[in-house]
Structure formats: C-alpha cells, structure tokens
Amino acid sequence: MTAVLDISHLHVFFDVYHALDDVTLSVGRSESFGLVGESGSGKSTLLRAVAGLAPVSSGDITCDGEAITGAHRSRAFFRKVQMVFQDPYGSLHPRQTVDRQLLEPLAVHGIGDAEPRIRRALDEVGLGPSFRFRYPHQMSGGQRQRVAIARALILEPKILLLDEPTSALDASVQAEVLNLLEQVRRDHGLTFVMVSHDLGVVTHLCERLAVMQHGRVVETLTAADLASSRVRDDYTRHLMTASRGFSR
Amino acid sequence: MTTGFETAPVSRRDWLLSDRPTSRMQARLGRAYMIWLRFSANRLALAGLGLILALILVAIFADVLAPFDPVQGDLRNARLLPPGTGSYLLGTDDQGRDILSRLIHGSRLTLAVVGLVAVIAAPLGLLVGTVAGYAGGWVDAVLMRITDIFLAFPKLVLALAFVAALGPGIENAILAIAITSWPPYARMARAETLGVRHSDYIAAVRLMGASPFRIVLRHVMPMCLSSLIVRVTLDMAGIILTAAGLGFLGLGAQPPSPEWGAMIASGRRFILDQWWVATMPGIAILLVSLGFNLLGDGLRDALDPREAGR
Amino acid sequence: MSALLTVDNLKVQYPTRSGLIEAVRGVSFTLGRERLGIVGESGSGKSQTGRAIMGLTTPQAIVTADRLDFQGMDLLKASPRERRALRGKRIAMVLQDPKYSLNPVMTIGRQIVETLRTHESVSKAEARRRALAMLEAVQIRDPERVFGLYPHEVSGGMGQRAMIAMMLICDPEMLIADEPTSALDVTVQLEVLGILDRLVATRGMGLIFVSHDLRLVSSFCDRVLVMYAGKVVEELRASELSQARHPYTRGLLDCVPKIGESRHPLPVLDRKPEWAA
Amino acid sequence: ASPPDTLVEGFAFDDIISVDPGEAFELSTAEITGNCYSMLVRLNPDKTSEVVNELAESWSVSDDKLTYTFKLKPGLKFASGNPITAEDVAFSMERAVKLDKSPAFLLTQFGLTGDNVTEKAKAVDPTTFTLTVDKPYAPSFVLNVLTATVAAVVDKKLVMSKAKPVTPTDKYKYDTDFGNDFLKTGYAGSGPYKVVAWKANEAVVLEANPNYFGEKPKLKRVIYRYMKESASQRLALEKGDIDVARNLEPGDMESVSKKEGLKVTSAPKGTVYFISLNQKNADLAKPEVREAFKYLVDYDAIGETLIKGVGTIHQTFLPTGQLGAIEDKPYKLDVAKAKELLAKAGFKDGLSVTFDVRNIQPVTGIAESFQQTAAQAGVKVEIIPGDGKQTLTKFRARKHDLYIGQWGSDYFDPNSNAETFTSNTDNSDDSKNKTLAWRNAWDVPELTKETQSALLEPDSAKRAAIYEDLQKKVLADSPFVIIYQQVEVAGYSDKVKNFKLGPSFDTNFVYTVSKD
C-alpha cells in the first residue's frame, strides 16, 4: 500500500489549547479512511490542518509525495485535495447561485471549458440543470451537500476530506449522500478521509479507521475488526456500546 | 429574452418567483423581486422611496420646474415677501429670490452631496474594513488604529478643518464629509468580515486556491454589501444634515448656490419676522432625510433575512 | 390507563405571501402516563405539534383542533393566563439545543429558581435548596458549583441536564421533549436519556419524546407516532417496530447503515405522493 | 431679566483679543478702554473737530511745533488708589512703543522708537509731561492721535508689580513684558468703570470704579454679554434679559423701533465699507474696469434694504464728520455704462473674478447683490466665503481678486483714512507698509506724496482742501468701490436712561447711563 497522505507527529494549538497532540496517520492510495471520536476530540481540526486551515505548530504532512510545511499550500495542492464540510447550510456562499459556486474553482485555476464541466459535475451528483441557478436557500440540506460535493469534485482531486458530510442530514437523505459518495469514489478512484461520529456510517464507507480522544489517536483499526468487536481500547468499546442505542 | 417570457405559459410573477430559475438573469431578478416584494409590503418604506424618487425627478427637471431664477433676485422690489405673494409660492429671501426655485435647484446639490459622499466613503470604508478583518495581524492593527484615530477625532472639527484648508465650496464639503464618514463603515465591514472569515464557505474558497485578494473582493465584500447599503442609506440623512450643518456654519456652499443648510443659516436672521425664509429649507431637509431614513429602514427589513423571516 | 392529553385533529397553519402553509395537518393521539415518541424527517411537523400543545407557536400561527384536552381542560379555550399557569407547572417542555435555550446572561441556578418561584410561593432559601436537589437528581456531580455557572460555562450535556432540571422542578404531569439530545455527543446522549427515563419512571409523568432518530425512539419509548408531511402515517408500539407496515417507516428504518452490515448501495426512500394525502 | 443695578448689553465682541490698551486695537476693545481708562485728551463727543482735556489740565505746543507739554490735573487717582503722575503717562507711552504691538505705530509715526522713547516722552515733574515729535505736524493731527486708546494711561506701579521677566532676543530687546500678560485680561486704569473680567466670547464685566476722579457712574455694574446674532439680541431685548442690543440688523431694528417699551438710537461711525480690486490682477488693473465696477453696485437698493438704518451710502473715503470730508455720490447702478466701459477695456464677453467675502452681514448680502448686478454686465463673480481671519490672511498676502472690507479710522483725523487709501510707499511684496493701497497693489507715488504733505500743513482749511482733492481722485480712479459709511445702532429698553452712542468707538460711554 503506497501512502498518499502521511501525517506524522502533528501538533496543533489554539492559543494555549492543545487541539492535536502528536497525531501520526498514514492513508493509502484509493483507500477510504475514517476518523471517529467524541465531540471536540480534534477530528475536524485534523482535516483542517491537512487542508491548511488550522495553525500547525509542528509535525510533517506529506501529500501525494509533496512535503507540506506550515500553512502555505501550493496551487497544485488544491487540485489534489478538496474538502466537504459538515454543515451544508454554512459551506455554501449564501449570496451565490450554484452556478457561481461551481464556476469559482474553475476561474481560480483558469480552467477553460467551464460550461460542460459544470453540467457534468451537477449531473454526477444527481442534480438536474434546474438546480443550476438556484441560491442555497432554495435547496434542501441534502441538495446543498450534493452541491458541496460537486464543487469539491469539479477540480478532479485525488483526495477528498469529508468532515461529517451527513451528520446534519435526515437518515433518508444521509443514505442518498452516502451512496453518492461511494459512487464518486469508485468512478474517480478517490482517496477518502472521512470524519463521523456515527460508527455505522464510518464502517459503511471506510475500510480503516482511527479513533480519537482528547486530540490523540487512541487506536487505528479496520472496519472488519470493529464489526467483530476486535478492539483494544476501552474508549472504542465505549463508543461501540453507545452507538447501539438506548438500553434500560 | 422578452419574447421568452411573453410566450411562456407562466405569469411574469411566477417566472420571477420560480424556485428553479433557468438562467443567471432569472435567478438574479428573482432575488431582486423577492426583496422588492418584502420591501413593498412596508408602506412607510414605499413612502420613503417615493420621496427620494421625487427628489431625483425634481433635481433632473429643476430647470423646467423652477418658476424663477434661483440666483437672480429682485433686491429692491421683492425682498422678504411672505409665501403666496404674487407668484412667489414659498416667499422670497433677503436678496429677493424665489425660495421655491432655490429649493428646487438646491435638490441637485443635496443629491450630489449625498451621492458623492456615498460613492467615496462607502467603498473606502468597505475596503479598509474587509482587508483589515480578513488579513488580521498587523495589517488589521494598523488599519484599525487609523480608523480609531479618525473615529476619535471630533467629526465636525475634522470636516471644518478640511473645508477651511481646502477652501469653501460644495466639492470640498463633500470631500470633508466623506473623509469623516468612512470609519464607521470600516468598523462595520470589519466586524462582518470577522464573522464571515471563519465560515466554511470561505474555507471552501480558500481550498480552491483563490488568492486573498480574490476572496476579499468576490466573496467577503458581497456579504458586507447589504448591511453597508442599508447603513449608507440611513446615513444619507446624516450626510445631508452634516452638509447643512457646514452650510449653517458658513463653510459648505458658496453663495449664491441654493444649498439648503446655507439657506437656513441665512434665513435664521429673519426667523422672528420672516419665518418662512428659514423654515422652508428646513422642511425640505426634513422631508428628504426622512425619505432616506424610511428607505433605509425598509431596505434593512427587506435585505436582512433574519428580520424578514418573521 | 387514563388519558393525560387528548389531541384530536390538530392543525397548525401559517399564512404567508404564497398562501397557507400547513405545518400540521390533522394529528390525533392520546397520551397516558407513558413515553410517546414522535419521529419523522425534518419538517414533518413534529416540533410544531409539540409547540401547539404548549401554546408556544408564534402569534401568526393558526392553531385549530377538534379537541385539545389536558386532564379535562380545553387548552384552546383557556385564557392566556390559565395556559401560562399550566406551563412549567403541569406541562413542561425541553427544547432541542441547550446552547440556545438557556438565557445566556443568567446563572443556571437563577433560571431554575425562577421557574419554581413563578409557580409556587417559596422562600429564596427553600427555592435554592430544591433547585440544588433537582440538579442532583439530574446527576450533576457538583450542584453547588453548577448552580452559580452561566450557560456558556457548562458543556452541552450539562446544559441539557440543567434545562431538564429547570423544567421538572415543579413536578409537571407531562413533559414534551423536543429533540432533547440531538445536539449532544452519542455517549452523552445516552446519559441524558437515562436521566429522563428514570425521572419518568419515578414520577409517573407522561412524556412526549420528539426525535428524528427512529432507532433511538424505538429503544426508549413505549409507543411511536411516525409523522410525514404534517400527518401521522403510522402509530405502533416500540417493541413492534420491526413489524412496521407503512413503507415510509420501513424506509426510515432501512436506510440507516449499521455496524457489521454490508449493504452497498444503501436502500433509499422512494417518497410516494399518496403518503402525504 | 437683568438686575436693576446692572446694565446688560448684548454685544458681538468676538474681535477682542486682549484688553491691554497697549496691545488692543479692536473696535470692541476701544469701547471697553474708553470706559475704563483715562487719557490726556479726548475727542469731544459733541463736536468732533475738537479735543478736550481729560487727565490734562492744559497743554501747549512749542513754536517749532515739535514739543508738546501737558500739565496734569491735581489729585488724580487710579482705581488701585495709586496717584496718577506724569511718570505714569510717560510709562504708558514707553510701554506701548516698546511692546510694539498693533497700535504702536500710532506713536511711532511721530518718530518714537524703543531707543528714544524715554527721552522723547518723559515726565518733567510729577504733573508735567512732554512729548517730542520728529516733524512739525499739524497740532490737530497730533492731538487727534493722542485721543486713541493706545495713549490710555496705565498704573505704572501696579503694572510693573505684575510684570513678568522675559529673556531678551534680537527681536525683543527688553527683559520684561511690561505687564502685558497681566493686562491682557487684567486692569490698571482710572476710568469710571474697571474691567473685572473678560471671557472671550462669553462676557465682559465692568464694575464701578470707587476711586474715579470724575462724576461717579450711576450703575454698579455693566455686563457685555456675547451674543452673535441680531435675532437673538432682539429676542432677549424684548424679553428684558438684556437692556441694550448692540448688533441689530435692519429688519430687527425696525421691529424694535416700533415695539412698545423699546427705543433705538444711532450714531454715524468713522468706518467705511468698500470693495477693492487687486491691481495685481491685470484685468482689474485696467482703469475702465475699475470704473465699470463702480457702476455695478446697486447703491440705492442696498441703501434701502440691506443696510437700512445701519449705514448710509457714502462713496468717498473720508467718513462724514472728519476734516475735509466731502459727500460726492457720482455713481449709481448703470449696467449699460459698465458694459460699455468693459467693452472698451476689451471685455466684451465679460470676465471672471473671485471675491473674498467674510461670513458676516451685511457684507455677504452686499457681495451677493453685487454678484447679481455684475452678472448682468457679464462679470462672473465667484464668491469665496470665509471667516474673518481667513479672508484677511488672503487679503494681506495680496492673493485676492476682489475683497470686501471696511476701514475704521484709527483716530479721529483724516490722515488715518487718507494714509491707508492713498499712500503706498513701497509696492514690493515684502514691503513693511500694509496700507489698503499696498494690499491692492495700487502703486501711486504722487498721491502718497500729497498725503504726506497734508500732514505738515498747519492751516486747517488748506489741509482740508488737500483731503478734498485726494477724495476726488480716489473717487475717480482708485480700485476702491466705496459703498457706505457705517451707522452704529442700538436698541434699548426705555428703562435705560441717557444711553447714547458716540461718534467713535471709544466714545460709546456707559458711565452716564442709569436705569429705572
């Protein structure tokens, strides 16, 4: 397995708060990797650190052979790595139509054939042309999340960082989005790094996952291990019980 | 395009209100129409709009509408005539000039002051605020220091000083007011930028590799725009009043230009016996700035989805 | 089992520029001293139902019902004052997000005491004592400390417990919990549910539990109402969830991925227009 | 309401910068000094061609007309109780000359300098003071100058006890400020009233001087209350909050005069208002243009409206009442004639000029009226309004085109106005001379000579003839469009008795006033 994303000894501080404490991870090419853990454990921060949106104080990140330092990211980096955010209500610019939002990455990177690309991207996420000129407030959460995915895909990245892409959605819509993600991954041979607090979702989509607590990775294991309860860490076990629902 | 929607089976209203627009134009018009619907539901706001439109029309057709020459008076025969004397509907001033005609021509000055100040101060404030807010760090510190200095400086003193330095005249008054009125816009834009800066959609644009310049210009600024527009409209009244205040202190317009504030200033000498000389321009200022305020208030409700949602 | 609350053909409508929005379209059910779950996707009218019972819909809402009866009292005919006396005292409601439903500038203790002193004339010291006891009852470890904290100083789970304490301090006969745990972490979620469960069991309250999580509701409640587009499409015992007949209910159950299950792609809901009819 | 023992006047005295008689040269200060200080001689308010003695018992001139000897009245006292001696008189002169403030030139024009003043102005004995001048001037001229407030006698003992030491520089060679700092707001005189307080733009408070040697004033206190506007003065007067309104404009004057319980009084003052044309501007330097502008003022309409009651149309530079003043009024509004003259000068299509105007009435009104009438002849006038000091700065730097100003006689002698309007000893930009002629770059060596000759003409009739000639020449050809002579007005409550305005600003006496 060749690693496409390598993270070693990563530390992130917010002022004095140690949000990521010595995180080391490696994600293989075309692998789907999950991150679970309680709220505030640093899952989102990890993704944002990779994307250059969090203040990394030390540690190394290697992405597709390119060593990255600090917060600066090359232009090429953004064509390799894209991200989908948790809140579909907050990740789309409220004053721009879908068309504008999809056009923007193309304009930034000076990509020419905008028209067919936009149409293709919308098609791919299952939105018809009737959505093209809508504003975010004219769409449902699931539809917005599809637009966010389309926006991430339009630059044809290799790695997609997914930060709880379905947690704001209804169960039924969640299924649709999960299916969509699976499909685009297959079609494009993408590498996924996905955050979720729902073990069901993670095991559904990912082959391997890491469990995080208090800014550390406490355990890395495969989905199969989890399904058959082959876990070492207490916290992982605790999470598993909790996700089975309420019991008196 | 016109044929497009005349042959279409849907009504124009439905076309505008459609939640599945088929073109950029339709989407944009639809949004504007929604705003208009919200706006027009507010009667006071419509009244404000009416007042402003009337002002603009009066300014455009001043030459046609004004019954007399606004600057040439009849000192000997027509001085300080009360309203309704002869054909002087609103009376005459101390140079024997028709007050109505002066008010009509003065609307041009008022409009120019308001328009130009808005055009100078608002973009300046917007630029400073968004850049400071987005860049953070020392850029923010420096820009905000400058803003604070201008904020802490007594506004009218600054304006007075500028007019005194540059010489009187409406252009300089405009510059002076513009120079004193941008800091609040910068503050506001910065606050708004700070709110927007950490949002996911800005993060998404950064992840596209867009330059900070592009982010500020195309993504942050539009977010500040609607509150800026509202604020500017509401400030228009303040601008008119400041200009009038400068005129009142003898520093705004040059005689004989019919600037309303200066008209009040020269009319106040006669307030005891010839009340109309100072009262008429006062009413004009009140009406116009009321118009802008009503308009701004209505725009705020129409543009701010938080308020309009209820 | 005597009915605490009887709802018959409850409707909630909102007049808007583009016509009447029907948020709730004729919901009927009765509630005894039991745990009744209401599930449904977003926008199906769950919260509106709860709020209509409380009388907390916004003023422009039009609320009608053939019957809205709480222990023999016609809620729709009751004066605002009478309804206010009911609220917090006999019917209470826990809102979804503790972050927003606690007054940010008042200490938690004061907010709890306030409920108590609104409905019962007790001395300050007595009120404080009871508030502390209530905080303890919702399993807050250090009630004295939390009593003096502001909402932003406590975690989501603690905030939600404080909210529950605030609503239960007057020993209401009925509690409406509108998605009380969906803002919380999975592990915390279960703790809060545990507390609710114990309180209902010990005090004999009627509970309406609103959620969009079918699995959670089924494991927590006695009875479940499934809502779709402002209507109840199915009502069933929690234990009989697996025998649900309505395709909507089945679909909701099916589309959730579970650990150790391999269904690719996941089944999705195929909404039929006749469901909403 | 105003207290019974106090006279309250509403007065726009924003020109006061100091109440030190050795420093002050402003019109409002003249009134204060006039009421609070004594001088050797005074202008006779009833007959302005005469001077009368005040501190002096008698005076005489030597035959060579160079030495003036004054004998003081006996037993005079300052307000402080110190006796008034010739020493004080000499000190007052020395002080004014050495301080070298604005009014010092009145004395230095007689050849007094810091170095020789102790010699030339000295006390021979406690009651005898002699002044030696450098040329045999007409005695009327010298005595008229000595009535100016700069010659007010200050209390040497008191002043020097308050004097502050200063470090001498090349510019100021003395080691004391001669009490200037103290006297700016303080008082060391012997007049009927003493200055108790001057608060800039708020009030000037005078109190009766118990040591006054003359007839004691009737009222205990006089308060000048700063009020800028005519309308508010009138309002306050009508309400009885002030007893006298000093800056009434024509309309308000009329109303006050008709109102029961109120009266008005007026007195012509030695101040003329004029529009001047800067000769540095080549267009304005053409004689035809100068003349044309004189036809572009609507004298009659202005006289009937804007300055009605507060001024009389007057076209020569000497105010009525001064020696040699003539009343010629050859000009009136005549657009056709002006056009013709302009065409002759090559401005068939008109010309554009700027016009620096103070923000004060009636000048602004007159300027606006002129702007309108000039427009009829194709002269485009751009008014640049400004505060007094601002327009003055420009005027003094000779950077204006047109300027509207006034000139009040520094002392009641024709030379004051003649010198400023007709003499320009050095027309260069860095000239020391700042007369109106210089300020408008009007280079007139002949007129300058003629003006100087009038000074040495001892015969009054001949002297008057020279001034008449000068006035005619200025009327015909100067860059000064003289419009009117000021009439000072006041409205007052009829409770106030004996209120009168004098012929000059330092003769607006309040010590004779009483109240019912």
Next chain:
Amino acid sequence: MTVTASTAGRRRARSTKILFDVGRFLVVLITTYLGLLAVTFFIGRVIPIDPVLAILGDRAPASAIARVRAEMGLDLPIWQQFLIYIRQILSGDFGTSVLTTNPVLTDIARVFPATLELATFGTLIGTIVGIPLGVLAAVKRDTLIDQAVRLIGLIGYSIPIFWLALLCLLLFYGKLDWVAFPGRIDIAYEYTFTPITQLFLLDAILQREWDVAWDVFRHIVLPGCLLGYVSLAYISRMTRSFMLTELGQEYVVAARAKGLSERRIIWAHVLRNAAVPLVTVIALSYAGLLEGSVLTETVFSWPGVGLYITNSLQSADMNAVLGGTLVIGSAFIALNLLSDLLYRTLDPRTRAR
C-alpha cells in the same frame, strides 16, 4: 520547535497574556493619541489662516509679526515644529489659547464641563425615554404603536437639529416664556454663584441654592431635551432592533415554556440580553453628543467645547483646537473603554474567568 518546549511555552504564555493585553491597550492608547496629535498638527499647518494674525490683529507692524512668528517657531522646518510640539505636549504644556489668552487647560476645565453637563442631560433623557419606547415598539411589532415609535425616531434622525433648535427657542422662549434665555445661567447669578465642579446643576443642588438650580434647569432644559430627542431617536431604534433579535431566540421560548409572564420575559430576560449591545449604542450616542453638539451650542450660546473648538479653529488657534480635540478624543476613548467594561460585566460570556 519541540513538543515539550512548546507546551511549556504555552503555559508561560497564559500567565503573560494579561500583561500582554494591558501592554496592547497602552500601545493602542498611545498610538491613538499620537495620531490625534499628528492630525491636529497637520490641520494647523494646512489651514490658510495666519496664526500670527489671530495674536496680533490686522494692523500690527511688520517687526511685531516677524517676532511672533519666530516665537511660535513657524520659521522652522515642519518636522522640527512637530517635534517641538510633541515635546511640549508631553511635558503637559498645552500652551495658551490665543483667542482667550488663558492656558488651554484652564479653558478646557471651563468649557468641557458645560458640554458634559448638556450631553449627560441629553443622554439621560434619551435613555430613560428611548429604551421603553424601543421595547414597546418591539413588543408591539407592526402595530400602530410600533409605527408611531418608529416615525418619532425617524423624524429625530432626519430633522436638522439647528433648525429645530431655532424653532423651539422661538416657541418656548420667545412666545411661551417657559425656558430661559440662551446661555448656561442667568446674568444675575453668573457673578454671584461659585461653581465647584463646573457642572452647574449639580453644583447648585450641592450648595442647596435652589433658585440657582431652577435657573440653571430653565437654561439647560431646552437644549438638553433637543439633544435628548436626537439620542432618543437613535436609542429607541436600536433598542427595538436588538429586542427583535433577542425575541427570536430560543431562550424566550424556553422562558415561556416555564410559564413566566410576558412582562417578566420582556424586562428580565429579553431586555437584559438586549442591554449588552445597547451599552455600546448608548456610549456611542453619548460620545456623539459630547463631540457633535456644536450646532446646538451655537444656537443656545452654550459655552461648550464644540463651540470652543469651532471658534478656535476659525482663528487658527491651534493650541486650543488641539486641547479640545484631545479632550473629546479622550472622552471618546474613555467611553469606549467604559462600554467595553460594561459589556464585559453585562455579558458573562466575555467576562474573564
């Protein structure tokens, strides 16, 4: 950077953070003052008024003019003048005002209290009347009451204050005789009454001089009410808007669910939350009145700092302008600081733990 070092560093950072905050505040303060100084200095140099003229008057001899020019350092290069100026200010010497010949500090000590008194009066009225009106309008949203309150506010926003002041003066003084003549105090008292704090109303009450207090009140009431109206317009409008925002919050629903009365919800819960941003609004409007009442002061001959600066400016009396500017600037900064502090105490979320 190694891990251990960074953790230790963070801990140290926490303890120095307060120190750092204080330091930053001082830097802010100093730079703002320096900025004010520089701007004032600059204004003084560009104004086309010869400052010597203001000192000597129009007819001074050339020698005197040259002497004063040298005394004032006007013949030095600009930067040297600025340095001298700064040095002077730093040593606490604001110079003497040319216009009044008093030390500027003395003048300020007289005129600032006048403005302070007026502005405080206005702000009190604006707050006491404005807040209830705003609350009322928000609670009765879209009713006639709401529209009426809005209109009152909007007119207050739109009316030229100097014009209204003139009309009111005419009516209440000229016609009705309800209020006293422009100025702070009647002539009769001006020279018998010795103020202590220079806030006349307060002084008179402290000294139990009831007739003086009444007279002072009759003077201040009209300009004070006019300023109060302007501030009321702003405060009521902002109160309404903040109340509306707060009324839409979930905690209001929660409070209703508790069975609280509407009145208690509005006044104890909602207004208490709206008060947090309102503090800033009131402080801003107060600051605005402190600096911006030049026009009112002109009409009412109120010897305040606005009038003082305006008069000084017109005489190029830059010492006085600077003094006034710094006072107003300081008042602005102080009010900002105060509102910040109040904000912190009112809003537990920003309170330091």
